[in-house]
Structure formats: structure tokens, C-alpha cells
Amino acid sequence: MSEPQSLDILQELLAIPSVTGDEEAIAAYVERFCREFLPAGQVIRSGNAIIALQPSLNPAATETIVLAGHTDTVISPNNFTGKIHEGRLYGLGSSDMKAGDAVMMEIIRAYGRQWAGAYHLVHVLYDAEEGPYEENGLGPVLEEHGHLFRQALLAICPEPTDNLVQVGCLGTIHATVTFKGVRAHSARPWLGDNAIYQSTGYLNALAQLQPVDHTFGQLLYREVMHATTTTTNNTKNTIPDTFAININYRFAPGKSIEQACREIEELAFAHGAASVDFTDLSPAGDVNLENPALQKLIAISGQPPQSKQAWTDVARFSLFGLDAVNFGPGQGSMAHKENEYVEIAMVREYERMLLEFLGERG
Known part of the structure; x- marks a missing residue:
């Protein structure tokens, strides 16, 4: 040939x-x-x-x-x-x-x-x-x-x-997890509530997450969830009233998008998130x-x-x-x-x- x-x-x-x-x-x-x-x-x-x-x-x-x-x-x-x-x-x-x-x-x-x-x-x-x-x-x-x-x-x-x-292949989800606070001048922070600080419990929980292994015969798939980008809607001299975190969740075959979305929501809302918006949903x-x-x-x-x-x-x-x-x-x-x-x-x-x-x- x-x-x-x-x-x-x-x-x-x-x-x-x-x-x-x-x-x-x-x-x-x-x-x-x-x-x-x-x-x-x-x-x-x-x-x-x-x-x-x-x-x-x-x-x-x-x-x-x-x-x-x-x-x-x-x-x-x-x-x-x-x-x-x-x-x-x-x-x-x-x-x-x-x-x-x-x-x-x-x-x-x-x-x-x-x-x-x-x-x-x-x-x-x-x-x-x-x-x-x-x-x-x-x-x-x-x-x-x-x-x-x-x-x-x-x-x-x-x-x-x-x-x-x-x-x-792994499925992948991108979601925007948003925390809310109260806007104020950075010279008088006691008049506001920093949305970034509202997220610390959630970020610590994410940092402590370990990969979750799923096996199919001899094949190993590792689920991971991480923060990848953050944004606020304020200037540098303003205490932010909104702090948004992009979450990327890579999930194993056999798990539906609906179940994976629920897992993102449960962790976020358990740590005080104001909202979770899904921006990209790709199945496993x-x-x-x-x-x-x-x-x-x-x-x-x-x-x-x-x-x-x-x-x-x-x-x-x-x-x-x-x-x-x-x-x-x-x-x-x-x-x-x-x-x-x-x-x-x-x-x-x-x-x-x-x-x-x-x-x-x-």
C-alpha cells in the first residue's frame, strides 16, 4: 500500500x-x-x-x-x-x-x-x-x-x-459567579461593603477543592473546578459593589450538563454568591x-x-x-x-x- x-x-x-x-x-x-x-x-x-x-x-x-x-x-x-x-x-x-x-x-x-x-x-x-x-x-x-x-x-x-x-472527553462549563456589596469611595470604605471581600469564603472553598477521579475501565478522568478570571465595575479609587468570577468546571463523562450546573450553583450559593450565570455549556x-x-x-x-x-x-x-x-x-x-x-x-x-x-x- x-x-x-x-x-x-x-x-x-x-x-x-x-x-x-x-x-x-x-x-x-x-x-x-x-x-x-x-x-x-x-x-x-x-x-x-x-x-x-x-x-x-x-x-x-x-x-x-x-x-x-x-x-x-x-x-x-x-x-x-x-x-x-x-x-x-x-x-x-x-x-x-x-x-x-x-x-x-x-x-x-x-x-x-x-x-x-x-x-x-x-x-x-x-x-x-x-x-x-x-x-x-x-x-x-x-x-x-x-x-x-x-x-x-x-x-x-x-x-x-x-x-x-x-x-x-471532559465536559466544560464557564459560569459567572457574582458577589454584591455597596459602592463607596476608597478613602471612606466604612461607608460601603467591598464585594471582593464577600467572595473570600467562596475563593477559599475553590482553592481547597481536589480533583475528583472517575474511572471507566482503565481510563481515568479528573474533574476540576477553578476560578480563571475576575472583573469589577469600578475605578481604582472606588470600593466595588460587584465582583464577578469566571468559573471553569471540567466534568467527567457520564455527568449531565444539568447536574454539573447544579454543582456549581450549590457551591456558589452556599458561600454567599448573589447570582450564577452560565455562559458556555459543553457536554462530556x-x-x-x-x-x-x-x-x-x-x-x-x-x-x-x-x-x-x-x-x-x-x-x-x-x-x-x-x-x-x-x-x-x-x-x-x-x-x-x-x-x-x-x-x-x-x-x-x-x-x-x-x-x-x-x-x-x-
Whole structure:
């Protein structure tokens, strides 16, 4: 079986800036690319997301695999975009997750309408994953075009996993916990009531929280709740009457958003919070180790599966009713970092493993 060479595609993707909210150019590039190698009716544009259908000519192929990668990046400096040094290709999004996107696109280029693997393929390259949950481009794809792959056997998200299979994912909630006081001039604080000080019991309770471990077989997921930002609505010479704390709660698979929200509220109100407002609600991803395609992928990877101690769109596929897994060539340690890079050898190994899994016959 010949191995695709996706590095030139990756370099093209890295040359196109695609910070969340600015994905028009990269979507246009991906759409043109897919239409070059697949019939027009098998490429669908949905906003800044592209769905490419690649059915197999193999008469034994009866199941579908979805390959779903986001094309957007965070904002982070990179002084070496497009350069190769010591086996590393540099660029914003190289690990997270344009390397995985490039491999998907190389499968389209290398095999096009002659694909004869063990599965029918649906490629989804979508926007806005790095932003708020409600703005994620995969949501409209599932709502408007999910009928094309609702019965798929497995979805693979090529998140940066160092070529390891990472199962499930944590849910994540952002909430604004607000404490109230009485405004006063800072020279006469006895005329007011400092809202910041109202929160000290709550902040101390948060600081004392320990990770809560949840296990699924050999997989460990750790729940954590922390304050991440704070704001007041006053000038520097004013005792604040409002103090707002952003809380980020990462919760384990098997726990509903409703239950996780209740836990945030119970702790906050028990320590005098005036209000709790939820600003971003993302469910946890299911753990489906019994899925036969997932078992096959784990075997090909040659390593035991890992838990995903973060949120990914595996969760969104779980809500859709489709088993999904994280498996990609990028390095998790490089995600969102300055001067991000991907190891070229990791990309080549990922190409080999993914094609072995998909059963390309040559």
C-alpha cells in the first residue's frame, strides 16, 4: 500500500491564516481542493464548513467512517511558519490540528473517486471549534447534513493526541459567579461593603477543592473546578459593589450538563454568591470502548487507549448519537503554544496507521 504524502498540503494550510472567526479563505481553499478530486455532487459547502463524500468501490464496504477536523486556530505567535527544522514543521495550527486535516485531504487527493477501502468515508472540515460551543461550525453540519452519516460506525477527530487513541472527553462549563456589596469611595470604605471581600469564603472553598477521579475501565478522568478570571465595575479609587468570577468546571463523562450546573450553583450559593450565570455549556463525550471500529483502531495504534483530559467535538458527536474518538498526529503539548510545530515523522506514521485502519487495498 502506498503512503500519501500530506506535507505539501499541510504547508498550504499553514500559509492561510484561519483564526476563529476568520475562516473564509481556508474554507474556500478546502472547497476548491475537494472539488478537484471528487465529483461536484459529493462536495457540500455549509457556511465555512466543507463535507466531502468519498464512497468506497469495495463491494464489501457497508459501514461509514467520519473524519472530522476543524480548520480554525487560536491566536498565538509563530516566527517560523512553513519552515522545517530538525524534522519539525512550524506553523500556527500545525499540531492543533491542520496536520490531521492535511492527512484527510491527502486521502481525497490520492484516491479520489477510486477509493476502495473497507469503509465509505465522510470528511468534514469545519470552522469555529476554538470558540464558544454555540458558534462551533460542526453544529450546523450535524443539524443540516447529519442524515448523510447518522448511521456511521465511528467518527475520528484528529485532535493532537501524539498518535494515541484518546477516548471520550471532559465536559466544560464557564459560569459567572457574582458577589454584591455597596459602592463607596476608597478613602471612606466604612461607608460601603467591598464585594471582593464577600467572595473570600467562596475563593477559599475553590482553592481547597481536589480533583475528583472517575474511572471507566482503565481510563481515568479528573474533574476540576477553578476560578480563571475576575472583573469589577469600578475605578481604582472606588470600593466595588460587584465582583464577578469566571468559573471553569471540567466534568467527567457520564455527568449531565444539568447536574454539573447544579454543582456549581450549590457551591456558589452556599458561600454567599448573589447570582450564577452560565455562559458556555459543553457536554462530556461518551466512553464507548465496546465499539468494534474503536477496538480495531486501538489495536493498530499499538498502545492502550487514553482518556481525553480536555473537551473536544467527540462530545458533540456523542449528543448526535454517534460514537467518536480523538486520534491525531499533532502533539498535545504544542497546542496553542508560541512557535507551534508538528513532528513530520508523527504525521507520516499517522498516515500509515489511518490508512491501515481504513483498509485501503491499493
